[in-house]
Amino acid sequence: MRPYLIRKLISLLPVLLGISLLAFVLGAMTPGNPAELALSRGGYEPTARQIAEMEEKMGLNEPRPMQYLQWAGRVLKGDLGTSYYSGNPVSRELMRRFPVTLKLAACSMALTVFLGIGLGTAAAARQGKLTDRIIGTVINIQLSLPAFWLALLMILLFAETLRWLPTSGNGGLRYMLMPSLVLSASGSAVTARLTRSALLEELGKQYCTAAMARGIGRWRLVVRNALPNAAVPVTAMLGNSLGGMLGGSIVVESVFALPGIGSYALTAVANRDYPALQGYVLLTGAVYVLSGLLADIIGMALNPRIRPEGKKV
């Protein structure tokens, strides 16, 4: 197990290097001058002299490959650089904002697991019945609503009209409810579908048929016998869906005025704030790879057949 983990962790390095290089190349290919953008906030149009002075200050006069190498060199020393836009150290900004996104992602993941597995199990247990059809419809709706639109409609209903929840802002669970519902909408729908199909596959296997022949109840069979086996592919998918959540949080955070890393990335893209963007990409890349690894470990705990050399975890 340990060699496997070490191998996985080592493989993290080229992945991070690759995505940071890709992000840099994409950023460099995009038109727009970060110095000009940093100066032209609030509708002001900077002069050529002001732009030149700012370019010098930001180190933009260096050749692009050199800029990347300098950045990579600093990262190895633990310095993510300084944001072009705000002038603050990127690592400080990310650390300040990451807990907000983490809170949002944790709530969304909890909802995805709870709703996804719950709805999927209910649909499988009541296959072909009305419950199954209703759940199928709900899943389709969840999948087809764009996040920003769903967010605005929820604000309109739950905050503006019913006044049950606050429209936006960072705070306790009440503040996280709408954003995490929106963020988990498509994830929980996909999870529900996968859970349903995985359960139905399990239910078609001989051990289930045998159990049913012995008179075991459908619900008991589904939850106690089939679900643990069906959980393996679902866990793997949940691990991967965390990446989608981090990506989706860009929209959700800006609609719900949450100062997380998603809204930071949005500002960074708009302002060609390369250091901020690189920092974001590194962080989310690491989270993505690590969550995949975590999902692997959970999967191995659930299913001994996929353990390396079939040993215990």
Place this chain on the structure above:
Amino acid sequence: MKDALRKMAALLLALSLLPGATGCGGSGGKAAPEQVRTEERADPDAEIVLAGYRSLAPGEKDGYYCSKILYVWEPLVTQDDTAAPAPCLAESWEMSDDGTQWTFYLRQGVKFHDGSDFNADAVIANFDRMMLGVRSSSFYPLDMDAYYPNLEAYEKTDDYTVRLTFSKPAPTQLYNMVNFGSAVYSPGCFDENGDFSGVCVGTGPFRIEENVLDEYVLLERFDRYWGEPAKAKRIRIRVIPDADTRFAALKAGEIMGVIDLNAIPASLAAELEGNDNFAVAAAKSTMIRFLCLNGTQFPFNDVRMRQAVSLALDRSAVTEGIYNGYGTPTTNILNYVTPFYKEFPVEENMDRAKELAAQVLGDERVSVTYLYNGSEAAQKGEAELIAFRLGEIGIDCRLMPMEMTNMKERMKAGEYGIARMQQGLSNSEPASVFRRFMLTDGDHNQNYSLGYGNDEVEALMAEAENAADMDVRAECYYRIQEISTQEFPVVPLFNDMTLIAYSTKLSGYEARPYGIELPLVAWADGL
């Protein structure tokens, strides 16, 4: 009707989400302590919550720490309702006869929020800070050369007098110094690099009690303020970037008003009309919206074609139809919020436009690319209206929504025909606008491929720069404006308006060109 649609949509959503909503109801916790339900207030000193689209106090790394509209710091020179310079921390001033020296007499008995005295030493320390180089800001770059062109020396002549010496006559220097041009902070709040070492300390009617970046800034009344104290005791200004969310928060009673630029789009403001619980106010904005025409290429390198475009437009249809009347049609390149502005009649005449276009195009039609900012929803409708009118004079527009930065790159490369742009006026001295758009080496003239040039404008600008007499300078500016309405370096559409919306539970919430006057805001009587 729109409201009914919104409600219906919400109901549909409620039905579709019912299993989801009930499934997670249990996870709701207690309200966060910082949330203040403004409706439940009882006393006049209760906190007032407002919101804007960006952080109005971006913090230590911002050249100004926070915006002028928070009334935390004050300038030496501010402006009155006509945008003319008015005393603030400088009580009075005088200019030498040759226009190269300005002496400022400072207000006495003024305290910074940290208890230290405001005096000439503090002003000099702030000039020293500006000399350290250009600082970026969310508002305007803090740039000594832009605010004090040709400055040779600054010195303290006594504890409450400061003298500035320029290498060239500077009769309009006061206009450069208005607001952001002469901000003064307590020397104790910035370090030797000029960076703020904590919350900024000014002399204004409000001091910053707490600043949580990207969430809110909490202002508290400064009781030792030298002037009329602020009416509200505490004002919290939240950051809600999304316009629709801000609007919902206003209607839900979470916030009492919206503040800053882009506070509320015209389409949402129209929804509040007729609602007694809310009011919308508008004031002249420093922003002007216009069309750039690629003057380096056929057909807009011919002045007749630029005139034809201006004559063919129906600007009122744009302001009324797209912006709900919040805009004033203009053909003048200069924004109307400056005392140097001169009013010119807006001439629109399709027959004359066709005639001029025919002289350039003959019997041919020309196809051009019309770029506009895709992130501003209203610009699409506006572009369609304009393209329709231009079709009548033989210009076929290919409308292309773009991201602003990419759009500017294309304009710089000259790969466009028409582009919709805007320009804010950073202070009331209009020279920079003329210089940038109308001089041959002006940066906008070049970067937007305007291809404009006029010897008379060059001569007038040189004359204005060396004129010690303010009237001579003003005359030059009037003439340049007149030329701009005849030769169209760009084709102006309309002067913008600042729109704000607020709950009628508040009083003193009046629109200003750049936000509201915060010290006047209070809970309305009898509520």
